[in-house]
Amino acid sequence: MRGLVNAAVIGAAIAAVLAARVAGARAAEADLIDAGRDLYGDMCAACHGRDMVNAGGIAFDLRKFPSDDLSRFRNSVLNGKNQAMPPWRDKLTEEDIAALWAYVRSGG
Numbered sequence: 001m002r003g004l005v006n007a008a009v010i011g012a013a014i015a016a017v018l019a020a021r022v023a024g025a026r027a028a029e030a031d032l033i034d035a036g037r038d039l040y041g042d043m044c045a046a047c048h049g050r051d052m053v054n055a056g057g058i059a060f061d062l063r064k065f066p067s068d069d070l071s072r073f074r075n076s077v078l079n080g081k082n083q084a085m086p087p088w089r090d091k092l093t094e095e096d097i098a099a100l101w102a103y104v105r106s107g108g
């Protein structure tokens with residue numbers, strides 16, 4: 001009997017730890033999105049539109065960027081694209097790119 005009670009207590013403890021981890025991961029993701037939103041406002045919004053709402057110019061509508069294509073995102077952001085999208089290689093850290101990617105994937 002004692003064994004069963006212990007198992008239940010341990011099970012509940014594990015469930016609590018796992019729930020806290022999931023909440024922590026969500027909070028971390030939210031922080032990343034917020035950081036990306038700030039960077040975006042400073043560096044990208046002029047062309048891509050405030051809150052990613054495309055101003056209708058030639059800049060890509062980032063709300064339509066494929067959310068599973070990080071390598072394309074990295075490549076375009078680091079190296080630029082055609083003449084119009086500038087390269088950001090010297091201006092962004094890996095953390096910046098991760099934050100921008102989280103923001104773009106969040107849809108704004």
Ligand code: HEC
Nearest residue numbers: 043044047058059060072073076077081082084085086100
């Ligand atoms: C000077 C204007 C300008 C700025 C600033 C700018 N972009 Fe762009 N961006 C463009 C244009 C124009 C395109 C479309 C390029 C094309 O397809 O010819 C583009 C395209 C893109 C694409 C899609 C490329 C692809 O794979 O098709 C991504 C992703 C992107 N920009 C991200 C960003 C991010 C992130 C920032 C801020 C760090 C940023 N851009 C800042 C003009 C800009």
